[in-house]
Amino acid sequence: MRDELPIWLHNFDSEQFLRDVNHHLVVALQPIVEANTGVVVAHEALMRGFDDLGFPDPGALLDGAAARKRLFEVDCCVIAKAIAARARFPKAEGGALFLNLDGRNLQHWRALRTFLELRCEQLGLSAQDLCIELSEAHQPLAPEAFEEAVRGLRAAGLQIAIDDFGTGVSGMQMLYQAAPDFIKIDKFFIKSMPSDAKKRLLVGSIVDLAHTLGSRVIAEGVETVEQLICCREANCDLIQGYLIARPATDPSELATGYAERVHAGAAAAESGESLMIEKFIEEVPTLQENTPLAVLFDQLTVNPGRNVYPVLDRDGLPRGAVRESDVKPLLHSPFGRDLARNRSIGMTIGDFVRPIPTLESSTPIAQRLELIADHAEDGVVVTKALRYLGYMSSGSLLKLANEVRLQQAAAQNPLTRLPGNNAIAGFLERCRQHDSLPRLVAYIDIDHFKAFNDRYGFEMGDRAILILASILKSLERDHAAFVGHIGGDDFFLGAEGAACDALDKIMQTIGARFRHVAESLYSPEDRAAGFIEARARDGTQTRFPLLSCTVAALRLEPGYRPQTTLALTTRLTALKSLARQQKASLQMEACV
Structure with a gap:
């Protein structure tokens, strides 16, 4: 040294x-x-x-x-x-x-x-x-x-x-x-x-x-x-x-x-989940860290069924909670109440505070509920912008979890479990407003899906949809992309910031990855032929190539802000039509 x-x-x-x-x-x-x-x-x-x-x-x-x-x-x-x-x-x-x-x-x-x-x-x-x-x-x-x-x-x-x-x-x-x-x-x-x-x-x-x-x-x-x-x-x-x-x-x-x-x-703007949480908040007295312990004893006497009290600092920030079980030996001892009221001893709530799980109302709560379920026997403290908002008992937490699951089921596509059109619309609006960052939005659908579905049946059709969904979910996991399911064989892909550069290159591989896996859905004869015969929409017997997918993508450069989300979706639809006409698996356009 x-x-x-x-x-x-x-x-x-x-x-x-x-x-x-x-x-x-x-x-x-x-x-x-x-x-x-x-x-x-x-x-x-x-x-x-x-x-x-x-x-x-x-x-x-x-x-x-x-x-x-x-x-x-x-x-x-x-x-x-x-x-x-x-x-x-x-x-x-x-x-x-x-x-x-x-x-x-x-x-x-x-x-x-x-x-x-x-x-x-x-x-x-x-x-x-x-x-x-x-x-x-x-x-x-x-x-x-x-x-x-x-x-x-x-x-x-x-x-x-x-x-x-x-x-x-x-x-x-x-x-x-x-x-x-x-x-x-x-x-x-x-x-x-x-x-x-x-x-x-x-x-x-x-x-x-x-x-x-x-x-x-x-x-x-x-x-x-x-x-x-x-x-x-x-x-x-x-x-x-x-x-x-x-x-x-x-x-x-x-x-x-x-x-x-x-x-x-x-x-992000306040979500419906935040308002949902507030419905389940319970009226519970809060205590300050420097509150004399005797005040807690009085509360326990007045409210015999209440055994958890949130504890805040002087600025209203949660510091934890005090439980009846932690003070019970003192509460029921012969001289416990006298000791709690003795100012020379100076026993306060702060001497008995322990941590308690928190639930921030402004953040997505579905995953949080799963994580805290096994640690919330004493309930949770609910915060908003870190400030104390209220308390939720384990019973109320269970009711909230059930309501969240119901909403998730309604918002997700039942087959792929991907976010549906409401979430996609929210992402598009966010992209429209975040014009300080590069953004990328893409429309993806499966080519010749109807003919395949008619020939092989809806179960095999669902398997084809799940294959594409799985490929897109890997982009969500590995590159912070947003993936949504518009419906049927139509999907949405989006990204903001640095993730756009990675997706620019990866989108060129989506079609090849999907074609390679989707081939396994065909019979050996159809796979060898490279096509199937099925009726077109006009009723004529037609040869259809094996399944592939088309990607139409817009890259929104920093500073570009479309007037409406409808302008974005209209432009994506036109790009998809152009890709189909040119028989291109990827059609990309930059907006500056």
Whole structure:
């Protein structure tokens, strides 16, 4: 380690090192905003000035401080500067302050908690305004000691976040032990999401898991509109990155909201699912973290059938729930109520809060319902733009799941289970409005399908339709395409952003892939002949080639906005007719 330090530090006094750190280091704040609205929820404090001390990055400076046995003091120095910067915001602005803590300092959690409480008291802040970011790097504590440290910090009102989630080998263990309020997905996953289907799948899975455990998800390093759209489609709650704002050392340079930045990715309008959720929300009293425990005892007495109470922070953000089962031993002990009312002991709701699954009303809920079904015996907290909207018991959740399934069945094609015309119309309208991105829409149908269906019967006809549906579903899975079933042998394919470039090339292969598989549906004789004989629509006996498909596609370049969705579908229909006339399997046109 000594050889890795700047030369000036090799024989330098530790006290002088701390004085220089205090003199040169500054803190920059970067906003963390709601993914759909751009409202600022928090700021992360980032270290700046380390290069003036001869270090290439913050990690190297912290390693240097550790080598000189001054790591805790350096962390506290940065944290103190960050809290002072946060205190400069007006009281109603700024949100939470995210503070990075070197894992080697977690063993000093008691001293850290005392330090934070004193600094907050001096500057008129609360511990609830702070969130401690933990990562796998330099995490020396045993599992039991780690859990004790997290419990100790949380008991002071501090929020907990796991940083750089997904890049280490023990992230799942930390997720289980810390039960964090926030999970920050590392930019390694975010950077290439638009072009990497596997990363989109992984991010979506992480988000679903986090929501099931009651944590909110922050996507780090969002720099492009395409990345923003992918994060929103994966249901990330919060966004952080250069697309929103660069870190600023002067808090006055930061805005209170960034709606214009997130709206560049055109957030989806409120869905019918959101309104459906609100029908099943129940009237349940909520409690604050700092509410005396005696208030809960009174509620349990007044409402003997109610055993779960949502808990919110002072800004109305959910922090979890308190269960009757967790306080039952104290409630029914001889002196339990007296202890709960004893102000000198100071027992509060926050001492008994545990995570509870959350259901964000503005995101698609079908898959979420499946994931939380096995973890929702205590119900779920429903949020809207991260704010508490209400509570739903397990019974109401079951009713909601049944209604969602009924709606899905009505909206999907019963054969292929693909979205139907309403979803296709919604996608076309979104394409019409999102004119800042490249977009692609395509009409696909099977050639000579009626003759094949008449000759081989509807069961074989259904198999042909399912073959094409399967090919198109693979594009949805691997390239973030939207696939819909118009009806019969007609399909719709669409994409936005970076996915358009991949589909440009892949669409040329759809016809060949379909022909190759569809040949297996014919008898050996018809396959060898290369055609079948059947009656045409005018009743004459005609030779029909083996099944193939025609693709008519429009690429809408950035800046192009059609007047109506009807204009798009009319143009696609004309392109399909042109392809048929020219006997082309693919007819593509660009709109600029």
